[in-house]
Structures are given as structure tokens and as C-alpha cells.
Amino acid sequence: MRNLVAGTSSSSLAGRARARRWNLFLRTFPDLERLKVVDLGGTPQFWSASPIRPRSLTVVNLATSNSPATDWVEVVTGDACKAAELGLQNDYDLVFSNSTIEHVGGHDRCLAFAETVKTLGSRHWIQTPYRYFPIEPHFVFPGLQFLPIALRQHVAARWPLSYTKSMGGNLDDPLDAVLWTELLSRTHMKYYFPASEIVSERFAGLTKSLIAVRR
Template sequence: MSIKNRISDPGQPGSLAHRARARRWAELQKRFPALGEMRVLDLGGVPESWRLAPVRPVEVVTVNLDSRILSADEPGVTPLVGDACAPPVRLRAERFDLVYSNSLFEHVGGHANRLRLAETVHRMSGRHWIQTPNRYFPIEPHWVFPGFQFLPVRARAEVSRHWPFGNIRSASFASAVDDVAWVELLSATEMRQYFPDSEIWRERIAGLPKSLVAVCQGLKG
């Protein structure tokens, strides 16, 4: 197994990403024990990610801008092409048992779009599980580089062009600047602002919070 796969490949058993995914799934199942009976809206997800799920909901609808998801054939999963911040018209009158999102919130392009995404989450269900990497974890997860998120843009662009261990490898300096501009990691304070009635659960590695998850198990009272 390559160093890159040991770290960042969630489909590779034994990798750090695979173990982190397993811990998140265990927590998700604990929070939502009826997951197997739910209709789930996955914002920003792809059908293939549900192939590895230890529990398959009765129905999953994924919303992703990438039209290649339409070629996926995953039983029980309906892929739709669209903007997760403003889901396709056919979904707008629907309600789901759970809205789920994994590592999307940091990619939508600024505060205004994050507000729109949070509004979509609240509108589509009274329950949600919204995960995003923690800005203050020392290893940036997309480039797997220490302190990457705190470097100047030029330095991040150079890492994106030449660092071999991350999930993003830019072909040119211009594309590298674009790539790094699209990733904005969030803090717990920001997640609380978008999800004020949710618990912010911290997924930890070596005692440090690696990811932040806004969890709402249903409105009380």
C-alpha cells in the first residue's frame, strides 16, 4: 500500500481515512438507530459512497453537480444532478427523514452559499448529520499537508502542484490557485452559527478534533 493510500484512501482497509470513516459510521448509527428504515437526502454525495455503508437506508437521493453520477447504478440510490445549495425543483416539496452531507460544506464557495446550504438542510428535514473537516486540525485533509490551510495562497498553490500525497494535484499554477480557493475549512464557531440548534460532535484522532459534525436528532418538544 502506498503512503498516500495508507493516509487518504477511504476505500482502503487499514488506511487512516478508512478508520475515520468507520468511526463516523458507528457514531451515525448510534445517533440514528433507525437509519435502515429512513429516506435520506445526501447533499454533495455520490452513489458509490453508499456501497461501503454498513447500513443501507431504505432510500437515498444524492445531489451533486457532477453529471457523471448519473452513470452510477447503485440499488436504492437515486442520483440527481444539481446544486446542493438549491436542490432540483422536483425535491423542493419533499421532506426526508435525514439530511446527510460529508465534506461538502467547505467546498460551496463562501459564506453566502454556506447560508443557503444550511437553509436547505433545515428545510428538507428536522434531522441532519453534516460533516466538515476541522480548520484547526494540524493536517489539512485534502492535501494531507501540515498547516496547509494557514499558508499564503502562493505557498498553498506550490504545494498543490508538487506535493504527491494529497487528493488534489494541480496541473498548473493558475489551476492550483483556483483549487486552493475552492476549499475553505471551518471552525466549530462557524458551524454553530450555521446550525445553532445542533450539537457539534467532534471526531477525534489522537485526541485532536479532526472533523466537526452538526447533528440534529429531531426537534425536541
């Protein structure tokens, strides 16, 4: 599982879209400041953008965090698809995830990720970019998700807007970046979260991302 969310300026198009998402999230969970939250695949830095912070936050990510310890954030290095290995209790008020499930690696791993979500808490917000939005969001390239793997690799290595380049990242292995990114459809999300409401996040009238919500 990878955490592949590119940073953007708050004045950019992507930055404004994320601000709208925060607003939607806070309207959905207006009691956030009273909640104990676990974020699967996130980072403490991501939550620094939130206008309201939760009562406590546990962040689970495969990558080791360099963030300094705080009194309200616990960082767990681990695989969110393997709930039993995380050592976390089923006592979270809200399970949160932003743009992670599409990076976990295949149908069986998505099922395991969804099972972790259901294991850790009864309420959740699980966001993922929509497969059929015309612009692939990680590489900012039209229809990249529908191209053969070899062509996706070619674009990832050369397209100047690819997420790894925007982050100053290393594209020595663009094929690896491509293979770790598999966008999901509404049918996928409904299958993985059958008891959830699947909310559409729209841009220019088109569904840009999907959010599995259980209130």
C-alpha cells in the same frame, strides 16, 4: 460546489477513521434502514461502504453521476445551495452530508447550503473537517489552511500527498483546487446550524472534524 473526497483503502489510517465515523453515524441514527435520506454532495459509491443502507436515498451533486440506476438510489444533478431549483420535497427523514460544506464557496453559499439542509428535513448529520486540526486533510499538509493563497497553490502543485494526486486527478489548475477548499471552525458550524449539536470527531485527542447533528 465540489465533491472532493479522496478514496482510501479500508486498511489505511483514513479508511479506519471513516469506519469509526460510520459506527458513530449508525449509533446516532440506529433507525437508518427505515429512513428516507438525502445526501448533499455525495455519491452512490460512498454509500456502498455503509454496513446498513437507508430505506431510500437521494444523492445531490453538481457532477453528473455515471453510476447505474438502482431501485433505492435516486441521483439528482444540481446545486445543493439552491434548494428551490432541486425540485425536492420537504419529506426526507434525514439530511446527510460528508465533507461538502467546506467546498461550496464562501459565507453566503454556506448559509444557502445550511438553508437547504433545514428545508429538506428536520433531522441531519452534516460533517466537515475541522479548520484547526494541524493537518489539512485534502492536501495532507501541516497547516496548509493558514498559509497565503500563493503558498497553498505551490503546495497543491508539488506535494505528493495532495488529494487530487492520490485520486490520479489533474493538477493543471492547483489554484482552483485551493480556492474551492475553505475549512470551517466550530464558530462557523454553530452559526450555520444554531439548533444543532456540534459533535467533535477526534484523532489522537485532537478534534479532526465537526458534525452538526439534529436527531
